[in-house]
Amino acid sequence: MSNDISLFEQATAAAAYIRARISSAPTIGIVLGSGLGAFADKIADSIAIRFAEIPHFPKSTVPGHSGQLVVGMLDGIAVAVMQGRVHAYEGYTSQEVTFPIRVLKLLGVERLIVTNAAGGIRPGLQQGDLVLLSDHINFTGRNPIVGEHDERFGPRFFDMTEAYSKRLRILAETTAEREGFYLGEGVYLCVLGPSFETPAEIRAFHALGADLVGMSTVQEVIAARQMGMEVLGISCVTNLAAGIQRELLSHEEVMETGRRVAARFTQLLTALIPAIQKESSRA
Ligand code: HPA
Numbered sequence: 001m002s003n004d005i006s007l008f009e010q011a012t013a014a015a016a017y018i019r020a021r022i023s024s025a026p027t028i029g030i031v032l033g034s035g036l037g038a039f040a041d042k043i044a045d046s047i048a049i050r051f052a053e054i055p056h057f058p059k060s061t062v063p064g065h066s067g068q069l070v071v072g073m074l075d076g077i078a079v080a081v082m083q084g085r086v087h088a089y090e091g092y093t094s095q096e097v098t099f100p101i102r103v104l105k106l107l108g109v110e111r112l113i114v115t116n117a118a119g120g121i122r123p124g125l126q127q128g129d130l131v132l133l134s135d136h137i138n139f140t141g142r143n144p145i146v147g148e149h150d151e152r153f154g155p156r157f158f159d160m161t162e163a164y165s166k167r168l169r170i171l172a173e174t175t176a177e178r179e180g181f182y183l184g185e186g187v188y189l190c191v192l193g194p195s196f197e198t199p200a201e202i203r204a205f206h207a208l209g210a211d212l213v214g215m216s217t218v219q220e221v222i223a224a225r226q227m228g229m230e231v232l233g234i235s236c237v238t239n240l241a242a243g244i245q246r247e248l249l250s251h252e253e254v255m256e257t258g259r260r261v262a263a264r265f266t267q268l269l270t271a272l273i274p275a276i277q278k279e280s281s282r283a
Pocket residue numbers: 117118119120196197213214215238239240241242249254
């Protein structure tokens with residue numbers, strides 16, 4: 001990312017590039033985590049723009065994160081779907097990791113659904129479970145707001161008490177119930193990665209109050225909250241965390257579980273997005 005122009009101006013340029021290629025401004029944004037990219041196929045009248053094409057956008061290097069922005073319609077609602085994301089462990093700064101979220105906001109996105117693959121820490125969680133994030137623990141030592149302050153993105157000091165909207169969580173729980181499955185809630189702890197955790201780390205995270213562990217989402221949610229977006233977080237438990245499951249952890253397992261859960265995950269999002277739109281336009 002070049003330093004010649006401010007982050008805000010870079011995001012403005014990226015948003016202008018995207019706006020010139022789409023017909024309706026999206027109000028709901030979705031970030032698809034590892035193995036969960038198939039949902040983007042549900043988008044009608046879609047335009048896919050590769051991250052690499054968009055000015056100042058970071059480029060994903062992880063297999064399974066195809067790295068494109070899909071903008072189109074779901075049930076008559078304009079949505080913007082990030083099929084893939086970049087992670088701090090790829091060498092990106094927090095500002096780079098959250099750049100697409102800044103751009104989504106400038107495009108008109110007010111509500112953001114962030115999804116991820118996570119390791120299950122809390123006893124009782126099972127591989128394949130979908131869990132709503134009730135809160136997070138930022139264990140990365142990083143924060144995307146660090147640096148020169150630009151009021152155009154929002155305040156420097158802002159509240160994180162209800163980072164994950166209670167209203168959207170209730171809506172997600174009732175939607176899931178209607179679709180015939182149960183969605184629990186949990187606290188997501190974010191590590192830098194890319195090595196998986198040691199069993200001692202997982203025991204420590206459990207003592208700290210974490211139910212899930214992963215390598216994404218938290219930076220994005222901090223940036224989204226600064227800009228006043230309403231956030232819903234969903235983890236797919238792709239594996240039980242280190243020391244809890246007997247088998248060794250692997251990226252292949254994470255991807256494989258994501259694919260296995262994809263149909264249920266897609267069913268949930270397909271029902272949830274119209275419910276969010278309906279509820280929000282009534283509010
Ligand atoms: N740890 C960290 N990140 C992850 C895991 C895990 O066990 N599973 C999927 N993403």
